[in-house]
Amino acid sequence: MASSSSSSSEVPCSVSVAGSMTLGAARVTGSTLVWRPAAAGVQGERVVDLARVTGHQRNKPGSKRASLRLVLAPGPAPGAKPDAFVMQFPNEPDRDALSDAIKAATATGGPSSNTSITKNEKNTLPKTSAAELAARDALLASNPELAAAHGRLVRGSRFAKDDESSLAAVDEDEFWSARVDLFTDAVLKKGATQKTGISNVLDADIKGARSGAGNSQRGGDVVTATLSNEKMHRIFAERPAVRAAFLENVPKNMTEREFWTRFLRSEYFKAARAGAPPQGEQEAADLALFARRPETEKQRAATAKRVSADVNLAADAGDFGVFGSASSVVTELGAVEGEGGRGGHGIFRDGAKEPPPPSSAVAVAAAKEGGGGGKAAAAKHAAMETLRSLNHHASVVLRGRPDAPVTDARSAALAAEAQEANETLTARENDASSGLGKNASNDVSTNGRMPLVSESFVALEDLLEKTAAPAKTLRIDDPSRYFASVAETETRTSEEASDAKRRKKEHFEFGEAVSNAAAAMRFASDKKVSETHSPAVDVAAARFVLDELSSASRRLAAASKSGASWGGSLSNGNLSALDALSDSDQAALGSIGSAASRDAATAAELLRHFWSAAPLTSVARWEKASRVVSALGTLYDRMDSRKKALPNGARHVFAQRCRPLVSAMDGAFSFFDDEKRARKSAYAAYEKRSAAATKDSETEKKSVGGPEAPIEVS
């Protein structure tokens, strides 16, 4: 029997050491079971962490040898198997004593601990992160109502008031787990801007696997390639030409399968030919279909514009012979077709400068002819393509994952396209908002060394907090003006700010909507609509709407008499009940109103915690449930006394209003009592524990925060 708080008494037993049963003694100490061999000088002391115990087996009473087998959870090492620890006892009472001690320790996480959850259960709970803790604190600081609720409900809360400590029945974590939605946003915000990048790896594996000879029935040599949505997206992002070909031809000219087959085949042949010209018309057609399309002059200019000013070499390239004449500006079209072909000022073939590469046309022509020079030109052309694709690959990697979900080839293509367009757009915005010069002027500090642009810090972009859109304070004294101003700001922020006409229209739209709605209510039968184009709503119409609303709500309230609860405020829902009361009764009801609604909220929360503990199968659950039930009992009594203090008429109203809550509480109480009968063993274990705990706490001169004996309420 576990009698002392720290460790049980020693129980003689034997354990297998190096294959032979060795006599020794075991005892439970804290959360561990320690076995020591009896004979001095014998090695093999065993320490079992009780938190690891998952199974607990005694052999049948009356067996030849009383033994106990503990199944231990696998250790942290990967692939570890569940472990077992077998002890043999000289007699059954010894075995049972140790078994009980172990059970008690595993059930409560050690006799000395007061925690409500066993070690095992606790370990499975997610650890509270620092960000979450900070978010909790921030929430409590900013929300006094929440802080008050925290004070009432949470044991040991720093917001607790003396008079309400009896209600504190839940733990910090339990309290917050009921309010996860409040702070997940705050916690998530910390890492919200963090984007998952994509890997640097160059080619998605699209070459496919070649089966080799293959069997002749299946068409001989087969190359099998697998495409996933991600791969498709990657292909579309890295090769805009393939994307364009897809969007143009699928499903109009070919099926998706056909498209991918052609693409993969073309890729395979391209790799296999290693620079040699394609063989056959179809191969050439495929190659042409998927070949990179040269950028237009406009696209190039747009690209040049979005590059930040201090690296923009294109800004004055070709203006003069800065780095050579205009002729050394290589354009997409190559040297011959482009402007470079026309010669110019400056020195064309300089030793220091590289001559512009031969154009693709020349390279292809030369490759056809063969010969050393032609090959060199073709190789040069191929190398340029490689370099270009490498650069493009890197920029695709920097773009990262698409925002839109990619579910099939088309969405992959569209996502890739959107990303590309988005890049151009954001780059342009950056250019517009932070010119090089402007940065500098902002950075000028008041004294000492002023940071230059190049010296200012570079913040990691995904660590920057996004600035929220400026909130508009709600002013209800003149709603029409408020909405008008909101509409105005919206239009102003939108791209076409200059479009004053549109703004005016939006402005009217709201007014129109309201007056139309009012008119529709008013003249339900005839279609005539009064044309009120003033921003303010027609007074008569507004009055009509208000009357209609209040009468409707009154009707609703009457229909569901007991529907109202203290959870809500004393608003129009209860108008009918209040209307029937005398003034003094109303005053009496009003005086206890806020306290009563607070109690109701507390009770609702406690009930939630109570039901979260059901079914009461373990000591920990019993412990929590009884804690909550006791707090509920206190509340119940308080509500009862409050009801009794009220004058007759008000008492009736109060009782009516409390009815749902009271019945819910009654339900909880009766469930609690039923469980006591239904799960006797668990309850007994709990009682034993709580008795020990109360004894402990008494010996320790009433430690704070110990669980109280359950109060029977029925």
Place this chain on the structure above:
Amino acid sequence: MIFNLEGLTVYFPYEYVYPEQYKYMLELKHGLDAKGHGCLEMPTGTGKTITCLALITSYQLAHPECGKLIYCTRTVPEMEKVLAELRVLQAYREKHVGKASEIMALGLSSRKNMCIHPRVADEGSRESVDARCRRLTASWVREKHMDCVSREEETSTELCQFFEDYEKEGPDAVLPPGVYTLADLREFGRKKGWCPYFLARHMIGVANVVVYNYQYLLDPKVSSLVSRELEKECVVVFDEAHNIDNVCIEALSVNLRQQTLDAAGRNITSLSGKIERAKQTDARRLREEYARLVDGLAQQGVLRRGGGEDALQNPVIPDDILREAVPGNIRRAEHFVAFLRRFVEYLKTRMRATQVEQETPAAFLAHLQRSAAIDGKTLKFCYDRLTSLLKTLEIVDTEEYNAVSLVADFGTLVGTYQAGFSLILEPYDERYPNIPDPVFQLCCLDASLAVRPVFEKFQSVFITSGTLSPIELYPRLLSFNPVCISSLPMTLTRECLCPVVITRGADQQAVSTKFDMRDDPGVIQNYGRILIDLAATVPDGLVAFFVSYSYMEQIVSKWHETGVLQQVMQHKLVFIETQDVVETSLALDNYRRACNCGRGAVFLSVARGKVAEGIDFDRHYGRAVIMYGVPYQYTLSRVLRARLEYLRETFQIKEADFLVFDA
């Protein structure tokens, strides 16, 4: 900090000044006091720009008689950086001296970078922007438009509203003092509705500091347009001037290719067509032109009517332009066109040569006289005559006539200069000997020709850079007499550079970019290994320089095939400089983004290339640098050999000296 430098109060916007910066200022001040030229070297990263700006603007403040500072940079990004520094300086001065010290500083670039006209600015290349602009702003276009408007007719012509509004303001269109980058100018232009390009060109006259490209001073084609009216007292600074000799040479060189000549032929045909039409409809204009040419007024500014039609100017240094009447045989438009056609035909026959030919201008002219009966004197006027013709015919699409004006430039330069030039005809590129691609190159061999007017005109010209060694060579190459010449060392407070020379790869094989070794697969593999290992250990950005584009392309393709790049990509993204500037700029931008976001990146670039010369890889953008080989010039280049020969004969500069200097 504010300190006294030999009696001059210097406003320096930082708390500390490095010893070498102090010495640099001292040298500069001596140069300014002596009203002479200077040549100053100070390593990169020591704050050359701000030192120079701080001293000269302080000098301007103390000596109002000192003219404006003309700060020449090589690229627009550099210009933007200078203006950013200047803004810091300006803020500091304003704080300590007050409004009185306000400076007016602005950058100037081509229309392409300054235009705010919604449609014109969208044009891609400089030529097309210029052409569209001229079409909207040329004086005759505007006159025609005004005519139509005054007669209240529908006009088919269109004008640029920004230019019109600016013109309407006339001399009242001024910028308030301050520092204006190109973006600021555009912004200001948009706000006021004025054309920023013409506003900036107008404001050059009153600005204290002008930051623009070398070419606006060195290239006679644009300098006579933009920088003609600058006063003698100006202080000129050429920043990053270690390549200034090349810029000078480029400014006076012309190359012709087969396509140029073909296009020129077409231009001439279309010109003669236009002349025929003009004869029938408006013969008066042609007669007037003839009369002007007889009087020799063409070059004397009579033609300059204001407006935005200004095309490139005479390619010859202004002092060398003959102030004479155009010779009689090309005064009539149809004669001139026939003359041009003959010249182009002659050039075409020369282009058919299969051997490399090299000759002096004198020999060329003699041969020309013999076979095409064109004399050098007439050739000299080629350019002016063509400009006059284009203006008379009211042609705004000068872009279309690029080819023929290039031929005219060629003719004028050949006709004007006898010494210091060389003509080289290469029928094919040596790298691709089987592809016929003839180039007729008129190359200037003497860098001092283009820069001489600058040294003569302005009282103080400073040449400064991070590397000007051997510094004695510059005055000789550019033929000027510096009053101060100094090479300042860098003060390092700690060991922050760790150079390592790698001669052997991981497998103990020797590595080199020697021509006979560079293609060895072992060498390529070892170079790749170096890159992979460094990429694995070095944080953020890593830059690698190769000796040439072709070598880089070759080695990168090999790396791509053998999977070296895949391995590098496990650690960092790879960006590569290409010969396409737009793409290179985009790659650079992305490279910076990759470094900024912590992914890390490798930039493969070419030594002496655009990126190596123009872009800073500071801080995390360049934690390590790999140089694959030492980038000497390609010594077999005919242009280079001609130049070396010329240098040896004229300036007694040894070839080896020059090559080392260049590298």
